[in-house]
Structure formats: C-alpha cells, structure tokens
Amino acid sequence: MSTGAFDDVLSTLDAERRARRTVMSTTADRVAGQLREQVAEGHLRSGTKLPEERLAAALGVSRNTLREALGQLVAERILVREAHRGVVVSTPDADDVRDVYAARLALEPGALRQGEHAPAARVAALRAAVEEGQAALEAGDHEAVGGANQHFHHAVVALAGSDRLDAQMDLLLAEMRLFFHAMGDPRTFHEPYLAANAAICDLAEAGRWSDAAEHLTTYLTDAREQLLGGFALT
Amino acid sequence: MSTGAFDDVLSTLDAERRARRTVMSTTADRVAGQLREQVAEGHLRSGTKLPEERLAAALGVSRNTLREALGQLVAERILVREAHRGVVVSTPDADDVRDVYAARLALEPGALRQGEHAPAARVAALRAAVEEGQAALEAGDHEAVGGANQHFHHAVVALAGSDRLDAQMDLLLAEMRLFFHAMGDPRTFHEPYLAANAAICDLAEAGRWSDAAEHLTTYLTDAREQLLGGFALT
DNA sequence: TATTGCAGGATTGTTGAACAATCGGCAAGG
DNA sequence: CCTTGCCGATTGTTCAACAATCCTGCAATA
Numbered sequence: 419m420s421t422g423a424f425d426d427v428l429s430t431l432d433a434e435r436r437a438r439r440t441v442m443s444t445t446a447d448r449v450a451g452q453l454r455e456q457v458a459e460g461h462l463r464s465g466t467k468l469p470e471e472r473l474a475a476a477l478g479v480s481r482n483t484l485r486e487a488l489g490q491l492v493a494e495r496i497l498v499r500e501a502h503r504g505v506v507v508s509t510p511d512a513d514d515v516r517d518v519y520a521a522r523l524a525l526e527p528g529a530l531r532q533g534e535h536a537p538a539a540r541v542a543a544l545r546a547a548v549e550e551g552q553a554a555l556e557a558g559d560h561e562a563v564g565g566a567n568q569h570f571h572h573a574v575v576a577l578a579g580s581d582r583l584d585a586q587m588d589l590l591l592a593e594m595r596l597f598f599h600a601m602g603d604p605r606t607f608h609e610p611y612l613a614a615n616a617a618i619c620d621l622a623e624a625g626r627w628s629d630a631a632e633h634l635t636t637y638l639t640d641a642r643e644q645l646l647g648g649f650a651l652t
Numbered sequence: 653m654s655t656g657a658f659d660d661v662l663s664t665l666d667a668e669r670r671a672r673r674t675v676m677s678t679t680a681d682r683v684a685g686q687l688r689e690q691v692a693e694g695h696l697r698s699g700t701k702l703p704e705e706r707l708a709a710a711l712g713v714s715r716n717t718l719r720e721a722l723g724q725l726v727a728e729r730i731l732v733r734e735a736h737r738g739v740v741v742s743t744p745d746a747d748d749v750r751d752v753y754a755a756r757l758a759l760e761p762g763a764l765r766q767g768e769h770a771p772a773a774r775v776a777a778l779r780a781a782v783e784e785g786q787a788a789l790e791a792g793d794h795e796a797v798g799g800a801n802q803h804f805h806h807a808v809v810a811l812a813g814s815d816r817l818d819a820q821m822d823l824l825l826a827e828m829r830l831f832f833h834a835m836g837d838p839r840t841f842h843e844p845y846l847a848a849n850a851a852i853c854d855l856a857e858a859g860r861w862s863d864a865a866e867h868l869t870t871y872l873t874d875a876r877e878q879l880l881g882g883f884a885l886t
Numbered sequence: 887t888a889t890t891g892c893a894g895g896a897t898t899g900t901t902g903a904a905c906a907a908t909c910g911g912c913a914a915g916g
Numbered sequence: 917c918c919t920t921g922c923c924g925a926t927t928g929t930t931c932a933a934c935a936a937t938c939c940t941g942c943a944a945t946a
Binding site: 444482485486489490493495501517518520521523524525526527528529531532575578579580581582583586589590 | 678680716719720723724727729735751752754755757758759760761762763765766809812813814815816817820823824
C-alpha cells in the first residue's frame with residue numbers, strides 16, 4: 419500500500435473542494451446573503467417592498483439572478499412573495515409567533531434530551547454561550563446579549579448533532595429577529611433569560627438532561643407569552 | 653345587515669385567493685413539483701445528471717425558470733448542485749442517514765411530548781395513520797404500508813402544531829424516500845414497525861406522552877441501525 | 887507505459903432585452 | 917358615493933447571447 423497515505427490526502431483535498439463548491443459563492447448566493455443581512459440588521463424593516471428592477475440595479479446584478487436570490491429568501495420565510503404583486507419583507511403576526519414557538523417547543527427540548535449522547539465539545543459550546551451572555555451583560559452591550567442568547571439556543575439544537583436541524587434553527591432564529599424588529603425591540607428583553615440559560619447549562623453538565631429539557635420548556639412558554647403580549651399592542 | 657351573508661362569501665373567496673396565490677402556481681413551482689414527484693417515485697434515480705438545456709426543452713419551459721425550480725429542489729436537498737458542474741439527484745451516504753435520524757430523534761419525540769397540548773383532531777390523525785397501515789398490510793400492498801408509515805410520522809410531528817415543523821418533516825421524509833431507493837428498497841422494511849406505531853398511538857391516547865416519546869426514541873434508533881446496516885453493504 | 891500539456895466542445899453562470907399577464911390607481915360616468 | 921374602464925408600472929417568462937469553467941481526447945514527452 420505505497421499510495422495509502424497519499425490517497426488519504428487526495429480524498430481529503432477532494433472533499434474540501436466539493437465542500438467549497440457546494441457551499442460557496444455564485445453571485446445569487448452572495449446577493450441573498452447581503453439582503454439577509456440587511457433584514458437581520460433591521461435596515462430593511464417589515465413590510466418594505468423590494469421592486470426587482472431598482473433593487474437589481476442597486477446591487478449591480480441582473481434581474482434574473484436577483485430573482486434567484488429572492489427565491490432563496492422567500493423559502494427561508496424572510497421575504498414573502500405574492501404573485502404579480504412582488505416581494506416584501508415578511509411582517510410577522512401573532513400566529514407566526516405561535517407557530518415558531520410551537521416549533522421551538524418541540525425542537526429545543528427534544529434536542530436537549532439528545533444531549534445525553536452528544537460529545538463533550540457540544541456541551542462546552544453551551545457553556546461558552548452562557549459566558550458570552552454574562553460578559554455582554556456586564557459590558558452593558560444589550561445587542562450582544564441578544565446575540566449570545568441566540569448562540570445559546572443554537573447550541574442547544576446543535577446537541578442533536580444534525581446539520582439539517584441546525585439549518586432549521588437558523589431559519590427560526592432569523593424569524594425571531596424579525597419579531598424583535600416588529601415590536602419595539604425592547605433592549606432589555608433577553609436579560610431575564612440569562613439566568614435560565616445558566617441553570618439549564620448547569621443541569622446539562624450534571625447529566626440531568628430531562629430536568630434541563632423541562633426547564634427549557636417552561637422557559638420557552640414564558641418567552642412566548644411575553645412576546646405575544648408585545649404583539650397584542652400592535 | 654343586508655350584505656352580511658354576501659360579505660362572508662367575499663372574505664371566503666378572498667382567503668381562498670390569497671391561499672392559492674402564495675402556495676400555488678407559477679410555472680417554476682409546478683416544474684419543481686413535477687421533478688420532485690419523479691424523484692420521489694424513483695423514476696429519477698440517485699446520481700443522474702440533470703442538464704439544464706435538454707431538461708428545459710423536455711419540460712417545455714425556459715432555462716431560467718427551470719433554474720428557479722432546480723434551486724428550490726437544491727434547497728430541499730433532493731438535488732445537489734456543484735458550481736459549473738450541474739445538478740444531480742442527491743446520492744445519500746451513511747452520514748446523511750445519521751444526520752437525518754439525529755434530526756428525527758430530536759424532532760419526533762419532542763413533538764410527541766407536546767401532544768399533551770394538542771387538540772383531539774391531531775391525535776385522531778395518529779390513529780387514522782395506524783389504521784391506514786393495518787389496512788394496507790392486510791391488503792398486501794407494501795407500497796401503501798410505506799406511505800402509511802410516513803403519514804404516521806408526519807402526524808406525530810403535526811402534534812406540535814407548527815406549519816414550519818410540518819414542512820421540515822416533509823423534507824426529511826422526502827430524503828427517507830431517497831434512502832429507500834438508494835438501498836435495494838426492501839419491500840417489507842416498514843411492516844415490523846406497524847406494531848410499534850400502534851403501541852405509540854395507544855400510549856398517546858392514554859395521555860402517557862412521555863412513555864410514548866421514549867418508545868418512539870428506541871423505535872427510531874432501531875430503524876436507524878437497520879438502515880445503516882443496509883447502507884454498509886453499498 | 888504513464889504522465890503532462892493543450893486544444894476543442896459542452897455546460898453552466900450571468901446578462902440584457904423583450905413580451906404577455908396582471909395589478910394599482912385615476913378619471914369618467916352613472 | 918360607487919362602479920366601470922383604461923393606462924402605467926411591475927411581475928412572470930422567454931429568448932439569445934457571452935465569459936468562465938469543466939470534461940474529453942490527443943499528442944508530446946519522459
């Protein structure tokens with residue numbers, strides 16, 4: 419087996435190439451990324467129309483490729499398309515909040531219970547997100563607190579060890595950002611939950627996955643009610 | 653209120669219109685549906701290349717709109733696109749099986765535990781899927797048994813009451829069909845699990861959601877091992 | 887023989903322009 | 917005031933093209 423080690427390198431390189439190929443650029447994806455970021459950042463507010471011609475010109479890209487990008491974001495529920503009426507930034511309502519939380523209430527505790535079989539590194543990611551939140555709070559950076567909170571919930575789902583689930587969670591968290599932008603985006607919304615995150619992380623590290631899952635369930639239920647309260651005012 | 657009944661008709665019609673508008677036609681979606689079905693049905697086997705020009709001509713549609721349709725299916729992981737190399741029907745490997753089952757192991761038991769708060773109609777859907785499977789088994793229709801099994805698992809996720817989760821489960825089940833086509837598609841694969849479905853349904857109807865979830869967890873783990881065994885032969 | 891270099895053809899990524907279908911608004915008319 | 921019909925604007929879709937990239941085969945070379 420003179421080529422054994424060499425073949426290993428070969429296949430590694432090939433895998434890398436394929437990964438870059440399937441993940442990476444193609445202007446449509448890049449444009450989708452730009453728009454995604456503009457929405458996540460709050461620069462494109464809910465309800466704003468996105469006329470294809472002007473937007474394509476602004477992005478320096480053809481209308482067709484812009485169309486492909488818009489298609490991606492529509493699939494991600496960040497934008498909504500109505501036939502012959504154009505695409506607009508999604509304006510979530512109370513039902514959307516209920517639906518997203520119904521998904522999270524199934525997904526996150528389910529993933530947390532699977533944490534029993536997760537490698538230690540994934541549990542460490544949980545702890546890292548908790549500490550990131552603590553640091554952000556002490557620094558008084560409200561935006562970073564929100565970010566850390568999202569990282570925590572992403573880490574919870576990552577315990578399940580499924581790329582597909584991680585992608586789904588990314589979509590749900592993107593919608594959560596829309597919710598926050600739709601309501602007044604109260605800067606202190608996330609802070610009360612930092613303690614709960616820490617408690618859940620403690621339980622997880624102690625191997626008490628079931629307790630952690632139940633804790634998370636009540637946590638999410640509370641957050642949903644709070645959000646729905648905020649939406650009732652709209 | 654002379655127009656009361658009329659306004660009812662109006663709003664009904666309007667709701668219908670909006671539903672069709674956001675869900676239905678636009679040739680790209682229709683084409684995506686056709687291709688999706690061809691793959692699900694097994695007429696387009698794993699690994700077959702889909703050249704844009706010929707395929708567009710065959711479908712009687714422009715290359716651009718075909719491109720949009722392909723984009724959808726790529727997002728659904730039914731097809732895989734490599735830059736400048738074209739799209740092919742996804743050929744799942746053992747890692748894909750592991751990933752999909754990691755997702756299902758978090759999703760399905762998690763949704764089942766949420767069944768506690770589900771309306772009775774959703775539980776009835778569970779029972780309906782079980783009976784559909786029994787009938788198909790007695791009729792000796794192996795394909796229908798597989799279909800009923802998918803309906804059961806879809807009904808489990810539907811307990812959570814989230815459209816977004818239902819859509820995600822549709823994707824996972826579509827990938828499962830790819831798995832079955834990739835291996836020899838043993839016609840009797842699903843039959844042993846009908847009893848487990850019935851047991852889970854019994855527990856659910858008895859309100860023993862936690863027991864049902866645990867039962868489903870071992871169930872899914874077994875099925876995963878069996879599938880992985882089939883894939884090891886490839 | 888096995889590998890390298892190179893041309894040629896084929897396919898994809900992207901663009902630009904066009905046309906029919908449809909939507910939104912505005913004026914005419916009851 | 918409400919309806920009707922028309923006009924401009926935007927979308928859905930197609931067509932034709934071009935550059936970039938990939939694959940194939942063949943010749944040249946060691």
